Amino acid sequence: MTSLKKKAVGGVIWSGVDKSSTMLIQFVFGIVLARLLLPEDYGLIGMITIFITVSQAIVESGFSRALIQKKEANQIDYSTTFFFNFLISICIYGILYIVAPFIAGFYEEPLLIDLIKVVGLNVIVSSFAIIQRTILIKKINFKAQAIVNITSGLIGAFVGIGCALSGLGVWSLVLQYLSRNFATSVLFWIFNDWRPSFIFSINALKKLFNFGSKILASTLLYAAFQNIYLVVIGKIYKSEELGYYTRATLFKQIPATLVTTIMQNVTFPILVDVIEDDERVRKIMKRSVRLTSFLLFPMITILIAFANPLVLVLLTEKWLPTVVLLQILAIGVIFFPINAINSNFINAKGRSDLFLKLEIINNILIVITLGITYSFGIEIIAVGYVIVSFIGFFTYAYYSGKYIGYSGFKQIIDMLQYAFVSIFLTAGSYFLWSFIEDQLLYLVLGICTVGIGYIVCAHLLKFEEYEEIKSIIRKKIGKAS
Structure with a gap:
């Protein structure tokens, strides 16, 4: 078996373990939550899904795909992208915080103001995991990713169910989401030994953005228009x-x-x-x-x-x-x-x-x-x-x-x-x-x-x-x- 085929087979196996286990966790615990919560609770989350999805796409900016596509990516590329992602995440969260009342007004749902301000924190939390995940994907190392995603999925599930049993309603979904992504970011830093250097290269950023910008635009379009169904249904x-x-x-x-x-x-x-x-x-x-x-x-x-x-x-x-x-x-x-x-x-x-x-x-x-x-x-x-x-x-x-x-x-x-x-x-x-x-x-x-x-x-x-x-x-x- 060639080296490339071994990588492919190993990648498929561990990626399969990762995704099947993660989906099983989400499915089983999601069923428990759905029995405890009301359709209206999921509807409220659905109303803001498009804004969070688009925000995360902007933070990632297509750089993950650009780094994978670049065969000779180095520490300068990784560090520059890491700091760029983090700075953009701060800016995006600030925008979400400001526009929250307008989004709530559009749907005529006042509760959305607080929901957006809390859920939006995930934009910052997730920015810490982007480069770590990218490096593991580039190495076709899905074993570490499987451990991280399964563990964080269980943490989020238990938090969500605990909150639902305590009568927190829609906030159970919010806290499940946040706790899972926080655990993901922390675990990626534990399982991957890459650390950023205090380097920021405009030249490296431009080169990556040349490829990544088109991926970003495509991702934004996909995120916005796939979730536009939720906007239309939520409004009408x-x-x-x-x-x-x-x-x-x-x-x-x-x-x-x-x-x-x-x-x-x-x-x-x-x-x-x-x-x-x-x-x-x-x-x-x-x-x-x-x-x-x-x-x-x-x-x-x-x-x-x-x-x-x-x-x-x-x-x-x-x-x-x-x-x-x-x-x-x-x-x-x-x-x-x-x-x-x-x-x-x-x-x-x-x-x-x-x-x-x-x-x-x-x-x-x-x-x-x-x-x-x-x-x-x-x-x-x-x-x-x-x-x-x-x-x-x-x-x-x-x-x-x-x-x-x-x-x-x-x-x-x-x-x-x-x-x-x-x-x-x-x-x-x-x-x-x-x-x-x-x-x-x-x-x-x-x-x-x-x-x-x-x-x-x-x-x-x-x-x-x-x-x-x-x-x-x-x-x-x-x-x-």
Whole structure:
């Protein structure tokens, strides 16, 4: 096994441990919180999500990607970026503090003033972790990241539940968020031995910003326009309806975020290393798309088919309006991880300008669909989101086809076998156990049937991804024994 392949395999394994464990923690403890809190509480957080997300994007300024893309990044680059991130975070928090009353006035929710002032502190806290995380990603060291993220996730979860049990309502979500990110920053400094030097180079900043500025603009556009759904729903509809939408979004993001983050964090630094070799890049892209599809499709089909028992069992009847939204939005995330792979290729190619243009196109589509759908209810708004996600896939994949001959059509062909198997198994499981009235039993039997059936089919059909994962697991067990 080559050194690069060892890095890739190790990265996938530890990134998988990291994200699966983190998502499990968020999922389990999030369910507990959702049962203790009200949809309105999540709706209030949803109203300010766009402002915090955009603020964090500005603080990061695209420098993380720029440092990963720069093969010869040095101490001057890291230190300059660290101090720049920190200074910008102070400025951004000051702006949030000042505009908090205006945001609260826009939504006609006075409580948002204090919520923004407290949640905004995370902008400063998170700035301390940016360079530490970047260095570990650049080294493809996901073991340290896994330890940090799992530990901080548990800390945040226990703080949030403790606050909810104490009757703090929406503040439970705020304090969970803050405590988790504070723990993350502290632990990154413990697990990574990098320390900043008192150096600030304008020249280094300019060079990094030349690449990073386009990533920043793209990230800002993505953050603003992806979260514009929350702004529109929060302004036009009731806070509890926004709560249903945010809960559906959180559910559908579990498989998408899990797979996307693993593949994106691992493939980007590897693509940078081999970007001049079109054949190797094409092979990496193809394997990434196939592995992503292999992991993603059964999770998506389960979400869609078993959304009703899932919501009833985990969240109780007060969250039932989430079901239809979840089923619609889950369709829209099918291509999300594949988009991330295609965008990784574009950025690894050094074409952050092209990445920006594609984001602008997609965001124009978001505005158009929102303008058409906003008055027809949140379900139709969700349908608009799905349409934009499909179009977005083909815009990104077009350039993979142009540069390395791996078009959107070829990517879809690589996905189809996993899609067909997942749909067949999930539909069969759905109808097989539909006579069962106990929703918990129905959910458990349904998921287990799909899971076991998928493994059996992968074995019989000799899916390469299944065989490779099985081989990796055997090797790991062999080493452990």
